[in-house]
Amino acid sequence: MSVVFKEKMQTKKILVVDDEPDVVRILSKSLMTDGFEVVTAYDGLECLAKVENEPPDLILLDNIMPNMDGQAVLKKLKASKETEEIPIIMVTALADEKDIASAQKGGAIEYVVKPFDYNVLLKQIKQSLKSKCKSVKPG
């Protein structure tokens, strides 16, 4: 029980954004199993709306989506003072160097190519949340 208590105290909200409902479903199930609160969005605009209404601690962001792609969303979020601190992990099928480079330049904390290894992704999520806490404190 103590574990549950601990997790609850630390519950982080993750926004999963992907236009593929299957991927969103599986990721949500996995993340919730691992104790995260999950919010979902299926395109770029919805993502922005969710960020505004339910500000997440981290966003898993697909790239190719209808109604604003991931790259544009990233740009928008990083341009706003309220949202620039939110760590964003790109989870995408685009594996070209130039896509990775532009995402990193745009402020994505990690870039994960589909199909991903969930355990690896989980590690990256945890690390990103930790580093976010660290970087926020001094500021």
Place this chain on the structure above:
Amino acid sequence: MGTETIDKTQILTGKDLIKVLLVEDDAVDRRTVERILADCPWPVEFVIESAGSLSEAVECLGSKRHDIVLLDLVLPDSSGVETVQRVSEINPHIPIIVLTGLDDEGTGLLAIENGATDYLIKDQSLDKILIRTVLYALARKKETENWWRTFDAISDLVFIQDKDFTITKANKAFAEAINSKPQDIIGKKCYEVLHNTSTPWPGCPYQKTHADMKSHTEEINDPLINIPLLVTTSPILDDNGNLIGGVHIAKDVTEQKKAEKLILDTNLQLRETSQKLLNAKQELEKKNEALEKAHKELETRVEERTAELSKANELLKKEIAERKQMESYLRASEANLRKVIVGNPDGIVIVDKNGIVRFVNPAAESLFGREDKELLGETFGFPMVLDETTEVETIHKTKGIVIVEMRMVEIDWEGEISYLASLHNITERKEAEEKMKKAMEIKSEFISMASHELRTPLTAIKEGVRLVIQEQTGKLNDEQKEFLGIVKRNVERLARLINDILDFQKLESGKMDVDMQKNDVNEIVKEIKETMTPLSSEKGLNLIIELDDSIPIIKFDKDKITQVLTNIVNNAIKFTEHGSVTISTTKGDNDNIIQVSVSDTGPGIKNEDLPRLFNEFEQLAGGNERKTGGSGLGLAISRKIIKKHNATIWAESEPGKGTTFHFVLPIKERRRKPRD
């Protein structure tokens, strides 16, 4: 008898009129003398002038010429021998006959000693002997005169000396020769006069004559006379053969000497000349010998040369024949060459150094769609880049743009530096290349798109299966677990295949760059060991690492090299059933490289299969590939990545014992940009 006497008298004296100076103070005596002379029986006339005193006589002698003087010694103003001396002084050559008194014969003799010619006593005998005495005196005088004339006529220098070297007589030539007068020389010692010495001169031949009373001749060069003289001295002997004096005759031999000298000089010259001639002759002989020798040598050489020449000639003939043969070959080959040039499908253009076209072959004509007469003399118009292949575009008269691959080389064309341009029409090839490029792009895009499209559903399948298999959606029975495991493995395999295809596509299209950063190879190996150990343990294999700690930190792309090493180790584990897999690092043989090796104890690879290992989609037949689920792209990708690092990868194997893969990384970065 009488006429004979007259003749003789005249001959004796040489005169018919005799001028007489009678010096007599006694008138009686005077008349006596005058009478005697007037009564002269011979056809001789006497002209008498009288003087009564010495002073009168002196006056007469000075003003007129007289032949003889009749002198009374006792005069009012003079007496005795003194009178004779005075008259003699005035005219030394005139005969003086002294008239003395009766008992005074002593005075007469004294008078003769002092210069008188004769003396007569004034008595009755005077009648008889006066004329005779006068005539004799005159005759004697004439004789003396003649002797002197003769003496003086001698051109040689003559003097007579007594036995004591005193000069008694000297001729005119001698006196003149020593710039003197006879009267100044007479009575002096010859050596005083001639040699200015006080004792007889040792060189004088008279010394010898003096000693042996014979004639002697010497050549004398007397500095006082300054002319070369040939001196002959001859003795004057008395009846008893005793020497009383000598004759000294000196002959001027200047001319003779000159002549002699000339002869001598000439002789000398002759001798010199003859010597020279002799020398010249000897030299000539020598030269002659040398010449002969040279001649012989020349002959030998000429013979040799002739032999050589005839040999050369033979060779030349042979060469000419060969040349002719060659020429015909040449003509044939020229014709062949022409065929080659004319028939060459590539255009050939010769351009001079000013860029003017000098030659075009038919292929070039058709390339430009213009005839050679249009092209020749025109400016070539393309950049002249030597020894490099360049692409140029030219316009064909009818076909439009033609793309030409041009290569230019410098050549000698008709003796001038020119350029040969070889033109290859690559228009079709270019078009094909363009098409190919487009096709490749489409393929690349397709693969990229396809793999993207595959990735998303694959993600869903994979993660969905994982959720179920991890029993997060409820408990599973063993059979469900087994089959979902099959699904999971195949999904993973599919995922790897997609990743590999995408990687390979990226590498092939040049879209993958290497990110060269300083890294430690040993660290990578350690990480690999960590990640791969679960896999090897699963199969019961030992994963061993042997690291060389001295290898330096070098620049390479960490992710890509990790990918390569993962791939190789993964393969090694996959194909090995028993034993171990060993990863080792070492410094290469020449300190320029780091070598990474992965050895396994698997079945090994046949030698003939080794070269195909790194080919794409190459999976070795008969292997348990199906079981291991490889894409067939792993090693091809690894090779491309290693190539991007300017490095090499290879494999060694012994079937039945195992396989070792090696790759090396350069320690120093190479400047050259990788070609792939």
